[in-house]
Each structure stands twice: as structure tokens, then as C-alpha cells.
Amino acid sequence: MSLFQRIKNVFTGQSKQEEEKVSREEAELSEEQPVDEVKPAEKEKIIEIEEDASQEEDQTERFVSTAVEEKEDIQEEIEEVKRFDRGLDKSSKSLKRRINELLANFRYIDEEFFEDIENMLIESDVGFEATLEISDILREEAKIENVRTMEDAEELIVKTLVDIYENSIPPYEGVHLNEEGLSVLLFVGVNGVGKTTTIAKLAHQYIEEGKKVVLAAGDTFRAGAIEQLHVWGDRVGADVVSSEIGGDPAAVVFDGIKQAKETGADILMVDTAGRLQNKKNLMLELEKMHRVIQKELPEAPQEVLLVLDATTGQNALIQAKEFKQTTDVTGIVLTKMDGTAKGGIIIAIGKELGLPVKFVGFGEKMEDLRPFDADNFAYGLFSDLIEETV
Numbered sequence: 074m075s076l077f078q079r080i081k082n083v084f085t086g087q088s089k090q091e092e093e094k095v096s097r098e099e100a101e102l103s104e105e106q107p108v109d110e111v112k113p114a115e116k117e118k119i120i121e122i123e124e125d126a127s128q129e130e131d132q133t134e135r136f137v138s139t140a141v142e143e144k145e146d147i148q149e150e151i152e153e154v155k156r157f158d159r160g161l162d163k164s165s166k167s168l169k170r171r172i173n174e175l176l177a178n179f180r181y182i183d184e185e186f187f188e189d190i191e192n193m194l195i196e197s198d199v200g201f202e203a204t205l206e207i208s209d210i211l212r213e214e215a216k217i218e219n220v221r222t223m224e225d226a227e228e229l230i231v232k233t234l235v236d237i238y239e240n241s242i243p244p245y246e247g248v249h250l251n252e253e254g255l256s257v258l259l260f261v262g263v264n265g266v267g268k269t270t271t272i273a274k275l276a277h278q279y280i281e282e283g284k285k286v287v288l289a290a291g292d293t294f295r296a297g298a299i300e301q302l303h304v305w306g307d308r309v310g311a312d313v314v315s316s317e318i319g320g321d322p323a324a325v326v327f328d329g330i331k332q333a334k335e336t337g338a339d340i341l342m343v344d345t346a347g348r349l350q351n352k353k354n355l356m357l358e359l360e361k362m363h364r365v366i367q368k369e370l371p372e373a374p375q376e377v378l379l380v381l382d383a384t385t386g387q388n389a390l391i392q393a394k395e396f397k398q399t400t401d402v403t404g405i406v407l408t409k410m411d412g413t414a415k416g417g418i419i420i421a422i423g424k425e426l427g428l429p430v431k432f433v434g435f436g437e438k439m440e441d442l443r444p445f446d447a448d449n450f451a452y453g454l455f456s457d458l459i460e461e462t463v
């Protein structure tokens with residue numbers, strides 16, 4: 074019996090005994106009528122039937138393998154939703170608790186009720202602008218829908234928040250990488266936000282996909298940063314290019330490009346210093362790096378990913394605004410979402426910065442850095458509440 078038939082039997086639940094019975098019958102059949110004794114016309118017919126059967130088998134084989142692939146895709150999607158759900162557990166529980174507290178004091182819709190909602194949103198790091206917008210929507214909707222009971226108020230709050238999440242987060246664009254040839258990703262952000270580990274996690278994921286990655290230690294300011302990148306490079310299997318402490322970061326980028334070209338690498342990831350206190354220097358440094366990349370690789374897509382630590386809340390937002398003035402940030406990596414109870418920061422980033430979040434960090438493991446997905450994010454944050462309201 075062919076391997077395909079055996080796999081098919083596993084799918085259709087055919088038992089081993091049945092398999093053996095079919096094999097026995099097949100053997101008996103071929104014994105009963107030796108091929109030599111078959112007449113030419115019958116022989117032709119048999120060949121025709123066999124060809125048809127083999128075509129059908131090919132078709133079924135393709136069908137089964139598509140079905141298996143689809144099943145694997147669905148399983149992966151479920152896993153991804155679970156990762157967001159786990160990563161946002163603190164924020165989700167805190168949001169549920171805050172809304173329950175708010176509703177516990179509910180008597181009727183009045184000014185105090187809206188003030189409580191505004192405080193709750195500010196405390197969840199939603200940001201001032203978005204808080205006022207949400208509060209205005211709630212006031213209007215509460216009137217239109219004539220909200221009177223606690224249950225109606227709860228439904229209105231959850232529905233409005235889910236809508237806001239869906240509408241205020243810029244659509245996910247992914248990272249722009251060249252199909253062929255080298256792509257450059259520049260990472261900016263202050264010390265301690267998770268820049269180096271983000272580079273390592275992403276490098277690991279790209280290497281797993283079969284891409285070749287070179288890392289450049291553009292933060293030449295601190296010996297620790299250079300060493301750390303070397304350690305990660307060794308661990309994930311990426312070449313690391315660096316200079317002496319105090320070296321020119323643009324020269325490191327130049328060397329990184331050279332090394333990447335020579336070794337046929339697909340992606341060059343550049344770590345940079347995040348000295349916001351010396352904005353002028355930082356700006357000049359980043360401009361010089363851009364110029365080098367532009368000159369050496371005019372066709373290469375360049376991404377400037379700003380890494381922000383979600384646990385620092387409004388500080389992260391202030392940093393982001395300053396970096397935005399300093400360089401052309403193309404996207405955000407929001408780390409340590411697992412460590413904050415204030416999932417609202419994602420709304421503030423969308424509303425106040427207008428920058429797409431490209432990755433979110435849910436922990437310290439390699440696979441804890443995930444491509445951002447607004448639906449999964451909203452699900453992770455609101456699943457408990459939605460289950461409660463529906």
C-alpha cells in the first residue's frame with residue numbers, strides 16, 4: 074500500500090486490519106489474473122483505468138495537502154490570537170476591573186459618570202486627545218441610544234472602545250524588505266527600552282525564515298552596547314560589525330553594508346545610540362548614517378524603527394515625539410506590553426503620532442516579538458469584557 078494511501082487512511086480513520094485486508098485482496102487479485110493472460114483490448118482498458126486512477130490520486134493528494142496546509146494555518150492563527158491574549162493579560166484584567174468599578178458606582182448617566190470614564194481612560198494611557206474624543210462619542214451615543222441602565226452603559230463603553238481601537242490604529246504595513254538585494258533596518262530609541270533584544274529577536278526570526286542577517290553596532294558610545302550586540306549575534310547566527318568605542322557610527326554602517334554585500338546578506342540591522350539629551354548630535358549622527366546608506370544602496374528600502382517601552386506610558390509618547398522631530402521614523406516597536414496594565418498607549422500612538430506599530434513585545438523570549446495585528450490586539454484587550462456583555 075502506498076504511503077499516500079496510508080496517510081489517507083489515517084484521515085479517513087481506516088484501521089490497520091482494514092489496510093491489511095485491502096493489501097491481501099490486492100495480492101489475491103493480481104494472483105488470480107496474471108497480466109500475460111489478459112487480452113490486448115483488456116490490457117489497454119486496464120492501462121486507461123490505471124492512468125485515470127493515478128490522476129485522481131494526484132488530485133486527491135493535492136487536495137489533502139492543501140487541506141493539511143489550511144489546517145496548519147488555522148492552528149497558527151489560533152496560536153497567534155492566544156499570544157496576544159496572554160501578552161495583554163495585565164491590561165485586559167485592569168481594564169475589566171476599572172470598568173467594573175466604574176459601573177459599580179453607576180446610578181444614572183450624568184456628568185460625574187463621564188468624568189469617571191475620562192479618568193479611567195487617562196489612567197490607561199489612552200492620551201488626552203483620544204480621551205476627549207471618546208468621551209464626546211459616549212455623550213452623543215448615550216443620548217441617541219437613551220442609555221439608562223448599567224447594562225446599557227457597559228455595552229456602550231465596550232462598543233465605543235472597540236470601535237476606537239479599530240479606527241484609530243493605522244493599518245499594519247509590515248516592514249518593507251527588498252525581494253532581492255539588501256534591505257536596511259535602523260533601530261532608534263533610548264537606552265533600556267529593549268532595542269538590542271528587539272534586534273536579536275527579529276534577526277532570529279528572519280534567520281529562521283532562511284534570510285541572512287548582518288548586525289551593525291552603531292551605538293559606539295557605550296562599550297556595553299557593542300558587547301551585547303556581539304553576544305546576540307553569536308547566539309542567533311548573525312555576523313556583527315562594530316568599531317572601537319567612540320568610533321564614527323556612519324563608518325560602522327558603511328562597514329556593515331560592505332560586509333552584507335560581500336556575504337550576500339538580505340538584511341542589515343543597525344543599532345543606534347539613543348541620546349535624546351544631546352538631540353543635535355543624535356540628529357547629525359542619524360543624518361550621516363542615512364547619507365551613507367543612500368549613497369551605497371540607493372535602491373534599498375530603509376526603515377527607521379523607533380523602539381518604545383510600553384511600561385513608561387506617557388514618557389514613551391514624549392520620547393516618540395522628540396525622535397519624530399529628529400529623524401524620519403517609519404514605524405514603532407512597542408516592547409514590554411506584557412509588563413504594563415495600560416494597553417491604552419496603543420491608541421495614543423495611533424492618534425497622537427500617526428505612526429504604524431510594526432511589532433509588539435510580549436516577553437523576553439525570541440518568539441515573544443510579534444508583528445502587530447489590530448484585531449488580535451483588540452481581542453486580547455477586550456475578550457473578557459466582550460464575553461461578559463454579549
Ligand SMILES: Nc1nc2c(ncn2[C@@H]2O[C@H](COP(=O)(O)OP(=O)(O)OP(=O)(O)O)[C@@H](O)[C@H]2O)c(=O)[nH]1
Nearest residue numbers: 264265266267268269270408409410434435436437
Ligand atoms: N518583559 C519584557 N521584557 C523585555 C521585552 N523586550 C525587552 N525586554 C527586556 O528589557 C531589558 C532591556 O532590553 P535591551 O534590549 O537591553 O534594551 P536596550 O534598549 O538595548 O538597552 P541598552 O542596551 O541599555 O541601550 C532586557 O532585560 C530585555 O530582556 C518585552 O517585550 N517584555
